[in-house]
Amino acid sequence: MKTFLQFILFMAMAAVVILMAIVLGELGAWYFAWLVGTGMIVLITAAGGALLDAQDEHAAHAASIKTGDA
Amino acid sequence: METYALLQITWWLLLGVLLIGLAVMVGMDMGVGTILRYVGRTDLERRVALNIIGPHWEGNQVWFVLGGGAVFAAFPLIYATAFSGFYVVMMLLLWSMIMRPLGFEYRSKLPSEAWRNTWDWALLVSGLVPMVVFGAAFGNLFHGAPFQFSWNLTSTYTGSFLGLLNPFAILCGLLSAALSVFMGAVTVMNGAEGVIHARARTLARVSSVLAIVLFAIGGFWVRGMQGFVLTSGPAAGIAQTPLQQNVSLLDGAWFANFHAYPVLWLVPALGFAGMLLGLLAAGARRSHLAWWLGAVAWLGVIGTAGTALFPFLLPSSSTPAQSLTVWNSSSSQLTLTWMVGFAAVFVPLVVWYTSWAFYVMRGKVKAEHVSADEHAY
Amino acid sequence: MHDINVVDLSRLQFALTALYHFLFVPLTLGLSFLLAAMETVYVTTGKPIYREITQFWSKLFLINFALGVATGLTMEFEFGTNWSFYSSFVGDIFGAPLAIEGLMAFFLEATFIGLMVFGWKRLKRGQHLAVTYMVAFGSNLSALWILIANSFMQTPTGASFNPVTMRMELSSLTELIFNHDAQAKFVHTSIAGYVTGAIFVAGVSAWYLLKRRHVELARRSFRMAVLFGVLATAGVITLGDALGFIGGQAQPTKLAAMEGLWKSEPAPMPFNLVAFPSQKDQVNRGQLQVPYALSLLVTHSMDGTVPGVDRLQQDAIARIRNGIPAVAALQSLSAAPGDAFALATFHAHEKDLGYGFLVQRYAADVTQATDAQIATAARDTIPQVAPIFWSFRVMVLMGLLMLAYFVLAVIYSMRNNIEHQRWFLKIAVWMIPVPFLACEMGWLVAELGRQPWTVYGMLPTWMSASTHGVGYMIFSLIGFVGLYTAFIVAEMYLMVRAIRIGPDQSHSGEGAGLLTDTSQAARLAGYAQEA
Numbered sequence: 001m002k003t004f005l006q007f008i009l010f011m012a013m014a015a016v017v018i019l020m021a022i023v024l025g026e027l028g029a030w031y032f033a034w035l036v037g038t039g040m041i042v043l044i045t046a047a048g049g050a051l052l053d054a055q056d057e058h059a060a061h062a063a064s065i066k067t068g069d070a
Numbered sequence: 071m072e073t074y075a076l077l078q079i080t081w082w083l084l085l086g087v088l089l090i091g092l093a094v095m096v097g098m099d100m101g102v103g104t105i106l107r108y109v110g111r112t113d114l115e116r117r118v119a120l121n122i123i124g125p126h127w128e129g130n131q132v133w134f135v136l137g138g139g140a141v142f143a144a145f146p147l148i149y150a151t152a153f154s155g156f157y158v159v160m161m162l163l164l165w166s167m168i169m170r171p172l173g174f175e176y177r178s179k180l181p182s183e184a185w186r187n188t189w190d191w192a193l194l195v196s197g198l199v200p201m202v203v204f205g206a207a208f209g210n211l212f213h214g215a216p217f218q219f220s221w222n223l224t225s226t227y228t229g230s231f232l233g234l235l236n237p238f239a240i241l242c243g244l245l246s247a248a249l250s251v252f253m254g255a256v257t258v259m260n261g262a263e264g265v266i267h268a269r270a271r272t273l274a275r276v277s278s279v280l281a282i283v284l285f286a287i288g289g290f291w292v293r294g295m296q297g298f299v300l301t302s303g304p305a306a307g308i309a310q311t312p313l314q315q316n317v318s319l320l321d322g323a324w325f326a327n328f329h330a331y332p333v334l335w336l337v338p339a340l341g342f343a344g345m346l347l348g349l350l351a352a353g354a355r356r357s358h359l360a361w362w363l364g365a366v367a368w369l370g371v372i373g374t375a376g377t378a379l380f381p382f383l384l385p386s387s388s389t390p391a392q393s394l395t396v397w398n399s400s401s402s403q404l405t406l407t408w409m410v411g412f413a414a415v416f417v418p419l420v421v422w423y424t425s426w427a428f429y430v431m432r433g434k435v436k437a438e439h440v441s442a443d444e445h446a447y
Numbered sequence: 448m449h450d451i452n453v454v455d456l457s458r459l460q461f462a463l464t465a466l467y468h469f470l471f472v473p474l475t476l477g478l479s480f481l482l483a484a485m486e487t488v489y490v491t492t493g494k495p496i497y498r499e500i501t502q503f504w505s506k507l508f509l510i511n512f513a514l515g516v517a518t519g520l521t522m523e524f525e526f527g528t529n530w531s532f533y534s535s536f537v538g539d540i541f542g543a544p545l546a547i548e549g550l551m552a553f554f555l556e557a558t559f560i561g562l563m564v565f566g567w568k569r570l571k572r573g574q575h576l577a578v579t580y581m582v583a584f585g586s587n588l589s590a591l592w593i594l595i596a597n598s599f600m601q602t603p604t605g606a607s608f609n610p611v612t613m614r615m616e617l618s619s620l621t622e623l624i625f626n627h628d629a630q631a632k633f634v635h636t637s638i639a640g641y642v643t644g645a646i647f648v649a650g651v652s653a654w655y656l657l658k659r660r661h662v663e664l665a666r667r668s669f670r671m672a673v674l675f676g677v678l679a680t681a682g683v684i685t686l687g688d689a690l691g692f693i694g695g696q697a698q699p700t701k702l703a704a705m706e707g708l709w710k711s712e713p714a715p716m717p718f719n720l721v722a723f724p725s726q727k728d729q730v731n732r733g734q735l736q737v738p739y740a741l742s743l744l745v746t747h748s749m750d751g752t753v754p755g756v757d758r759l760q761q762d763a764i765a766r767i768r769n770g771i772p773a774v775a776a777l778q779s780l781s782a783a784p785g786d787a788f789a790l791a792t793f794h795a796h797e798k799d800l801g802y803g804f805l806v807q808r809y810a811a812d813v814t815q816a817t818d819a820q821i822a823t824a825a826r827d828t829i830p831q832v833a834p835i836f837w838s839f840r841v842m843v844l845m846g847l848l849m850l851a852y853f854v855l856a857v858i859y860s861m862r863n864n865i866e867h868q869r870w871f872l873k874i875a876v877w878m879i880p881v882p883f884l885a886c887e888m889g890w891l892v893a894e895l896g897r898q899p900w901t902v903y904g905m906l907p908t909w910m911s912a913s914t915h916g917v918g919y920m921i922f923s924l925i926g927f928v929g930l931y932t933a934f935i936v937a938e939m940y941l942m943v944r945a946i947r948i949g950p951d952q953s954h955s956g957e958g959a960g961l962l963t964d965t966s967q968a969a970r971l972a973g974y975a976q977e978a
Contacts, residue, residue, distance in 0.1 A: 003858060010854045014681055021685040022747070028689065030630035031591075034637060038480065038587075041641065041678045045484040048674040048860075049667055050492055055863050125565040128516070129558030132549055138523050139546035146538020146614075153527025153534070154913035161923050164524045165930055168517040172934060175513035179941050221781040223613050224532050226914045309611045313781065401539045402609070402616040409543060416550040420558075427558050430569050445506070445564050 075307030075397070077406040081144040082383075082396045084413055086376050092137040093204070093246070093368045094253065095130040098361075099123050101254020103170065103197025104247070107190055109258055109269045116190060117178060117440045120447045122261030125431045127174055129424060134167070143409055147223070147312070147399035148383050152207075155217050155227035159203055159234055166199040174447050197254070198247060205246025208375050209239030212295060212324060214387035219312060228388055238291055245284040249371065251277040252348065253364045259357035261435045274352035274360065282345045285371060289338065292378065297323025298385040298393055306381070312398045317390040324378040334377050341370020451808075454912045456920035457529040460927065462894070464521050466887055467931055471515035473886045476590055476637055477644020478508045479583035481675055483576075485668075490576045500664050501579075502567070503950035504648060509564065510945060514938050516557070518931075528923075533901050533911035539616045540606045540623065541596050548592035556585030590640070591633050598629035601893070602697040603902050608800060610780050610793050615905065627693045632893075635686035638679045639889065642849060643882040645676025649856060651946055653875035656866050661949050669875075670860045677853035684846055688744070695745045695753060698903055700828055701896030703756050704835040706741060707731050711755035716741040721840075724832040729756055756829050763802065763825035770803025771813045772796045801905040808909045830898040834891065842888035845881050852878055 102123050110116030123130075142149040153160055169192045177189035213236065216229040255274035259267050296319045303315025328334050344367030351360035379385075385393040400406065440446045482505055489497030523545065526534050534541070559581040566575055599606070605622030606615045617623065649672040655665035695702040702708070707722040709729050718740030722731040742751050754762075773796035779789035796803075803813055806824040810816035816824075856875065859865045865872070897903060901911040 003855075006858050007851075007855055010858065011851065014677075014850060014854060018681055018685050018688075021681075022688045028630075030634045030686065030689070031625075034634045037634075037638075037678075037682060038641075041675060041682075042480055042484045042487070044678060045481070045671045045675040046487040046491070049485070049488040049497070049671045052667055052670045052863065053492065053494065059863070125561035126558075128560055129554065131516075132554045132557045135520070135523060135553055136546065136549035138527075139542065139549045141542075142526070142534065142538055143542030143546035146542050147535045149527045149538060149542070150531040150533075150535035153524065154529070154531035154915070157528055157913070157915060157919050158922070160524060160528050161926060164521060165926055168520050168930070168934075171513040171517040172937065175509060176937055176941055179510075179945075221778055223535055224910075224914060225535070309609070311611075311613055311781075314784065401542070402612070404620075405539050405543055405617045408617075408620050409546060412547050412550055416554075420550065420554045423555075424558055427562055430562060430566060445502075445567075 072307030074309075074403045074406075077403060077410065078307070078396050078400045080410055081400060081406055082376070082380070084410070085140060085144060086372060087417075088133065088137050088140050090365075090369050090372050092133040093249070093372060094365045095133045097201060097246075097250035097368070098253035098257045099127045099130050100197035100201050101250040101252065102257055103173070103193040103254070104201070104251055105254050105258070105270070105273055106193055106197075108273065109255075109262075109266050113183075113186060114437050114441060115266055117447065118262055118266060118435050118437055119258050120174065120177070121435045121440050122258060124174070124447045126427065128171075129427065131170070140409075144401055144406060145383060145394075145399045146401060148394055151217055151225045151227075151394060152215075152384055154225065155215055155229070156207070156234060157227075158231040159207075163200050163203045166196040169193075170196040178447050197250070201247045201250040202243035204243075206234065206239040206243035208246070208372075209242030210234055210236070211375070211379055211382075211384060212238065212292060212297075214298065214385035214390070214393065216388035217386050217392075218389040219392050221313075223311060223313075238288075238295070241284060241288055241291070245281060245288060245371065248277045248281040248284060249364065249368060252281060252345075252352075252367075253361065256348075256352055256357045256360040256364060259352070259355070260361065261433075263434055271352060271355065271357075274357075275349060278345050278349035278352065281367065282342065282349070285338075285341060285345065292324050293322060295324060296321055297326065297378075298382055298390060299323050299326070300381065300393075300395065304397070306397045308397075309402070310398045312392045312394055315391060315393075315395075315398065317385070317393050319390060327377055327380055337370055337373040337377050339370070341367055341374055344368070344370055449909055449912055449914060450917065451909065452917055453915050453920055454909050456917065456924065457912045457915075458908065460920065460924055461525055461529060464518065464525065464927060464931075465894075466890060467935075468515070468518040468522055469886060469890050470883060471511050471518065472590070473636075473640035473643035473882065474511050474647060475508070475515050475586050476640025477642065477675075477679070478504065478511070478647065479579075479586050479644075480641060481644050481648055481672065482508060483579045483583045484671060484675065486576050486579050488671075490572050496663060496667065499950055500668055503664065504668070505563065506945055507651075507942060509560075510938060510941050512560065514934060517934070521927075529913050529915075530901070530911050531913035533906065535614060536906055536911070537599070537606070537615045537902055539614060540599055543617065543620070544592045544596040544599075544623070548589055548596075552585050552588035552592060554585075556582055556589060559585065587637050587640075590637055594633040594636055595624055595626065595629045597893075598626045598632055599623060600900075600902050601632075601694065601897055602626060602628040603905055608797060608905075610777060610790065610797075611784065613777070613781065615902070628690070628697060631686055631689040631693050635683060635690050636889075638682040638686065639882070639886055641679035642676055642683055643886060645672045645679060645853070646849065646878050646882045648672035649676060650876050650879035653872040654946070655949070657869065657872045657876070662866065664950055666865065669856075669865055673853055673856040673860050676849070677857050680846065680850045680853050684850065687843070687846065691745055692747065698896065699754055700756075700759055700830060701835070701892075702745060702753055703759060704830045704832045704896055705839045705892060706745075706753075707734070707832055707836045708741075708753065708755040709757065711758045712752070714742050714750045714752045715739040716752060718744060719836075722836065724836055726829075726832055756832075760825050760829065763828040764821055766799045766802040767806050767821050767824055769796055770799035770801065771806065771816060772803075773800040774803035774807060774813045801900070801902070801907065804910055805899070805907050808907065827899045830896055835896050838888040838891040838895070842885050842892065845885040845888070849878070849881060849885075
């Protein structure tokens with residue numbers, strides 16, 4: 001259920017973002033948008049990878065505190 | 071002189087530069103493909119030879135793509151007429167060329183002997199056939215091709231596929247293949263050691279002798295050949311179509327430019343010098359020097375053909391008056407201007423980073439590296 | 448004169464080779480930037496697993512790339528070999544972006560890909576990362592120039608017809624480059640490639656997670672792919688709308704076909720969700736409509752309208768009648784270039800020259816064209832509605848499906864428990880073909896919708912082809928089908944095999960055996976830390 005609600009929330013967010021982009025875009029400066037957008041997508045993707053390692057370390061740390069063998 | 075005529079001549083020269091770039095850079099990779107089965111007797115030896123050009127063939131091939139693109143952009147009527155007229159040849163060229171990327175990329179991905187053998191043959195075909203076609207195409211320019219235009223410049227080709235395989239065209243095709251084998255052989259010499267190096271050296275010497283002989287025969291042949299002469303038509307530098315001129319045929323006319331400007335004899339001399347000195351350099355195991363001399367030979371050979379034909383690009387044998395020249399088949403002034411600008415910025419840039427890529431990957435390719443490297447070809 | 452069978456066979460051959468080429472291009476566009484992102488993490492964090500990840504995916508990238516390059520050569524040849532008149536008619540404009548593509552983009556991509564593969568040991572980390580970015584940037588720049596050329600065919604700007612040289616000539620390169628259609632289409636296509644790359648990486652990673660193999664590599668790849676994918680999908684949908692908005696104004700016949708719009712209607716217009724268009728009777732057999740939606744979608748307002756087929760065909764008749772004197776005058780000019788009267792007549796009618804050519808298919812002497820021939824030519828201006836209508840809907844549906852998939856994937860991946868959502872992993876594997884299919888559908892909508900023109904409103908397709916015999920076309924079609932079938936079999940086999948083998952043997956790119964021990968040790972240490 002929680003997943004479903006989250007899914008709906010994020011889909012709604014995506015819809016709002018797309019709608020805003022459509023309204024602002026029309027005959028927009030799309031080449032420029034591509035340059036900025038691609039840079040942003042690549043950076044967020046890279047950050048996502050790094051975040052996974054941080055999550056893993058955090059989980060390992062929490063687990064070791066729980067078992068007390070830190 | 072008119073700006074437009076100047077631009078047309080500039081693009082004619084630039085096209086020469088690109089075709090020489092194509093012949094040198096793509097020609098050497100194709101040469102390696104052609105001689106692969108000879109210089110490498112075992113699978114590992116062949117992989118060494120392949121990996122010498124492994125890091126560069128992809129970039130080199132762009133000279134081919136760019137050559138096509140430049141003809142399209144600067145001389146669209148040539149691109150349209152030649153590519154459609156020589157349909158069967160173009161298809162054979164294309165099919166052999168598209169086997170090449172796969173030959174490199176897929177050959178060593180499976181251990182099967184039959185698989186690798188098949189791709190080795192594919193590399194041979196895709197090295198030899200395009201170079202023969204490249205030369206034969208030049209040969210056919212001297213005879214002209216049978217095509218004509220309708221009122222709106224729709225071209226119709228009336229020749230056959232076999233007509234393109236005339237003796238002079240075959241001679242030019244063999245010359246082109248010999249030069250490509252020479253370049254391939256000295257490239258292998260640059261990157262290999264021991265027995266592979268020795269076999270490549272033999273091939274370099276044989277192919278350069280062959281090239282000298284073929285180039286000389288070609289010269290005598292053209293001397294007696296019927297050439298095309300532009301007798302009347304709109305002046306250079308005026309926008310025109312091939313429907314407004316007169317052309318006559320004359321024995322020995324392809325030598326007219328050399329007779330008018332004897333200094334041009336230096337161009338074929340450069341070709342002979344490149345081949346002769348290349349032969350000596352390869353014999354003396356100075357393979358890097360031999361590579362550069364081979365490039366000079368290409369410059370001389372393609373330059374000679376261009377000089378002889380000028381201002382013709384593609385004469386029509388069936389309707390000589392509709393022959394295509396630098397003046398009637400080029401793009402508009404604006405397009406040529408933009409393209410000169412782009413070429414002036416990007417050709418040096420390309421040469422710079424290509425040189426850097428060769429610098430990074432310099433040195434000999436060792437068998438033990440090839441067999442241990444999962445990414446190697 | 449052109450043999451219509453040859454024109455149709457040339458179209459078939461071009462469509463087959465282009466669709467085939469376009470199976471490999473999107474993955475190159477997207478995977479190259481994903482590789483760059485992966486390597487960025489490696490360089491910034493220094494964790495060896497990210498080098499292993501980068502090298503593994505680059506192996507798959509190359510198998511795909513080789514076929515993309517090979518089949519791209521075909522495309523460059525075919526304009527000349529099969530569309531000879533097209534090439535000479537618009538080569539002055541169309542050739543330039545193709546040449547610039549080679550000069551500026553393809554060289555960059557192809558030169559640096561050699562270093563990307565072979566340069567791991569010879570380049571510093573930062574240098575290698577820069578090389579990877581150059582490959583990604585170069586391949587997308589390539590797409591940019593190709594799509595600028597394509598957009599000229601869709602909405603010709605920056606050019607005009609020159610009666611002296613009997614062809615179209617460039618009037619402004621900046622107008623050609625900054626064509627609105629080119630801008631939106633490039634971004635739409637490039638990002639569609641990102642989506643394709645993301646679904647591919649996520650799908651293969653999901654397969655590993657299902658098999659519980661290479662889990663550390665797969666979790667990280669999955670995370671990065673779905674973040675990449677969710678942003679890209681949102682972008683694709685946005686740009687898809689922009690493209691419809693721009694194209695709707697410039698190519699009304701394409702829009703009418705996409706929407707199955709036979710009759711012009713007052714605003715606000717309903718949207719045909721489902722319909723079964725009949726080209727012969729020019730009606731929809733059965734349809735399901737959403738009120739008001741079409742006006743909102745294509746004009747971004749409630750009171751906007753777009754013309755239906757009925758009005759477009761009426762307009763075409765008028766334009767054909769106006770174009771006929773232009774063709775006749777041009778014919779006189781060809782015989783006598785100095786004819787001042789013919790030149791004046793031509794200039795008075797030149798904007799409809801293409802429409803005059805359209806009727807020449809039925810009446811070689813256009814001045815003798817009958818009303819019936821003009822009506823047939825006007826009917827020709829409407830492309831085949833049913834395939835365009837449905838390709839468009841399938842593409843949009845797939846886009847929305849992928850958005851939903853990525854949103855859910857991001858939720859699971861960010862919670863860091865994707866390994867346990869096995870049903871979802873199975874879906875992820877099955878999603879792999881979806882973006883490829885969507886890309887093909889997009890090509891069909893764009894290019895079928897352009898018919899009957901090669902250059903919209905300027906040059907009809909029937910005139911554009913080379914004057915070959917049917918025999919030549921059968922020869923080349925057989926050759927392409929045979930070769931391409933063999934190629935795809937080899938490619939799929941190698942791809943599946945490389946995926947099955949997995950990354951275990953691929954960590955040697957940095958120079959083989961000497962490295963394996965230390966890197967394995969480092970990896971084990973890294974995993975120990977994580978675990």
